[in-house]
Amino acid sequence: MLEIRDIKTTYGKIAALKGVSLDIREGGLTCLLGPNGAGKTTLIWTISGILKAQSGSMKLAGEELAGLKPHQIVEKGVVTVPENRLVFPEMTVKDNLIVGAFSRRKAKGGVEEDLESVLDRFPRLRERANQEAGTLSGGEQQMLAVGRALMARPKILLMDEPSTGLAPIIVEEIFEIIGKLRDEGRTIFLVEQNANLALDYADHFYLLEQGHVTFGGQPGEVDHDELIARAYLGARKAS
Template sequence: MLEIRDIRTSYGKIAALKGVSLDIREGGLTCLLGPNGAGKTTLIWTIAGILRAQSGSMTLDGEELTGLKSHTIVGKGVVTVPENRLVFPEMTVRDNLIAGAFSRRKDKTGVMADLEDVLQRFPRLRERASQEAGTLSGGEQQMLAVGRALMARPRVLLMDEPSTGLAPIIVEEIFAIIGQLRDEGRTIFLVEQNAHMALDYADHFYLLEQGHVTFGGRPGEVDHEELIAQAYLGARKAS
């Protein structure tokens, strides 16, 4: 569905992405793994239009996204759940969710129907609908960030480090939600530091190291332990 070809993105003179190419397949969960500083979030921001690529192309079902503004990319169905949630802390849960549908604001009937669907999916958000988002726990804020993204009716859901800062039991709950979305046939691109958890849910994954894709394949095709040790620790697993 989403094709990334030879994307190069820099911060000033510092090259963060050095010709990244990968495919995000329709109706599955594609995962991007890699150590800190590899360029994973930079790729998310580039796809979302927050950062502009110096070269390369990004196409959604053949339609060029490269160079478009971020709100236009959202309107085309590529929606981000950002790292650290980034909810609007002084707005209520309900208003945060409605804000996620800003690209559809003229469709008031559809937005209200989707709001009900999201609240049904996340009962804790319904219980806290009139509560300020900044008073929620980290796990509840992550649910809110996912719900807010769903309000945009995404064709591709970009998820950046959803486990960051959460207790292990909450991480399991968040990944159960991600798995449910995958099982519904949604197209998900997951950037995640928790490699073992991510690989339990991924249909396809890539490894990013120092701005380059160094591996792509399906879970089960390789020795994950060795691959992760090499990528994250710079060493091969002891035999």
């Protein structure tokens, strides 16, 4: 679905991504793991057009995305669920969801039907449809951020650290939602630090360290890689 090849992104003189290459596979959940400062969010921002890559290629089903503006990338079907949710706090839940369909403003119909579909998926959002988003709990705001992204009818969902700031029981609930989306055949690129939980849901994963992809494989391979075990699984050792 999305081919990333030799992407290099800098902050001023600091090289954040140093030639990143990976594939986001259609109809599956691809996970990117890595410590703080590895460049995970930088990659999300680069794919979504918020940051401009200095070089490299990002092709969605063969069509180049590098150089497009963020709203153009959303219109192509690459939609981000940002870290820390970033809902519009003074707008209602319903209005936040409708904003998610902004990229479809030129199309006729479908928005109300999709709104009902999202509210059916998240009953708590339906209960709070006319409530200001800033009054929701962290978990509810995460559901709202996912629902808002779904309103854009994405081809790929980019999810940046969905577990950030949430209680463990809520994190489990959010990952169940992610798992259901994957089981529906949606293409998901998940950036996450909770490696144990992320690998339970991932079909494929990559490890990013200091701006380089240092490992890629299937989750079942994780116990055979000492680097992943040392970086993410604490006392667990590779067998």
